[in-house]
Amino acid sequence: MNTVLSRANSLFAFSLSVMAALTFGCFITTAFKDRRVPVDIHVSKVMLKNVDDFTGPRERSDLGFITFDISADLQPIFDWNVKQLFLYLSAEYATKSNSLNQVVLWDKIVLRGESTKLNLRNMKSKYFFFDDGNGLRANKNITLMLSWNVVPNAGILPLVAGSGHISLPFPETYETTKSY
Amino acid sequence: MLSRFKNIPTHMDYKGQKLAEQIFQGIILISAVIGFIYGLIIQQFGWTVYIVLGGFAVSCVLTLPPWPMYRKNPLPWQPVVPESSGESPPKPQETIKKKKHK
Numbered sequence: 001m002n003t004v005l006s007r008a009n010s011l012f013a014f015s016l017s018v019m020a021a022l023t024f025g026c027f028i029t030t031a032f033k034d035r036r037v038p039v040d041i042h043v044s045k046v047m048l049k050n051v052d053d054f055t056g057p058r059e060r061s062d063l064g065f066i067t068f069d070i071s072a073d074l075q076p077i078f079d080w081n082v083k084q085l086f087l088y089l090s091a092e093y094a095t096k097s098n099s100l101n102q103v104v105l106w107d108k109i110v111l112r113g114e115s116t117k118l119n120l121r122n123m124k125s126k127y128f129f130f131d132d133g134n135g136l137r138a139n140k141n142i143t144l145m146l147s148w149n150v151v152p153n154a155g156i157l158p159l160v161a162g163s164g165h166i167s168l169p170f171p172e173t174y175e176t177t178k179s180y
Numbered sequence: 181m182l183s184r185f186k187n188i189p190t191h192m193d194y195k196g197q198k199l200a201e202q203i204f205q206g207i208i209l210i211s212a213v214i215g216f217i218y219g220l221i222i223q224q225f226g227w228t229v230y231i232v233l234g235g236f237a238v239s240c241v242l243t244l245p246p247w248p249m250y251r252k253n254p255l256p257w258q259p260v261v262p263e264s265s266g267e268s269p270p271k272p273q274e275t276i277k278k279k280k281h282k
Contacts, residue, residue, distance in 0.1 A: 001197040007244055011204050015236045018212045022232065025216060026225050080223040153225050 095135030196250025211235025
């Protein structure tokens with residue numbers, strides 16, 4: 001503490017320790033918070049095709065097209081330990097070969113400060129809803145759910161499933177008209 | 181010219197060093213508490229960081245330069261022993277330097 005440099009050193013080290021403690025406090029104040037919010041998903045149109053899957057087993061696979069609406073209020077999720085949300089819509093279903101299939105259809109990043117009211121109408125899926133066989137046709141229980149990753153300033157990276165999912169049946173027949 | 185610069189006192193005495201440490205710790209802790217509460221109220225951790233950085237800047241200004249307020253308790257040095265033998269005069273000079281760099 002007798003020279004400028006030694007004082008600068010201890011001042012800097014002390015400030016960093018205090019800052020680390022504050023960051024931990026920020027984590028603790030938000031660690032046990034419930035980040036689930038109600039989500040309303042509505043599917044307006046389902047279309048099923050049987051197309052050549054060039055990525056997989058070189059056979060014709062089922063490809064689904066879903067048009068959906070999502071509305072949710074994400075405001076309760078945001079607090080001082082949230083930088084952004086990574087939302088993704090996934091489809092879960094069971095087939096003969098796999099008891100659980102999960103396909104991500106769509107995603108969206110909501111940054112802090114952006115509009116937190118989610119009100120999307122007639123959305124098309126971003127990614128192909130490919131089954132690895134013919135498990136989509138006449139599947140009676142395909143569940144769509146919205147989940148999100150909470151990206152924090154400090155601490156754990158929670159993965160939260162939104163409450164509110166829908167199950168829908170897929171059609172029995174393939175669409176053959178080229179209507180895209 | 182050079183001696184004029186050397187005559188500017190740049191040291192802190194012991195009580196001054198302790199005072200400087202207490203001042204910067206107090207300022208940073210107070211700014212940390214204020215920043216935490218303010219950030220918790222407005223739910224913006226960025227403001228907590230800014231307030232702590234502000235406290236850091238203030239305590240830098242207050243405690244890094246050796247202000248005269250840290251030199252109010254000089255050590256009561258022994259008076260210089262009058263020259264009796266040949267080797268005595270340099271010794272007090274060395275002890276002063278050693279004490280300063282402790």
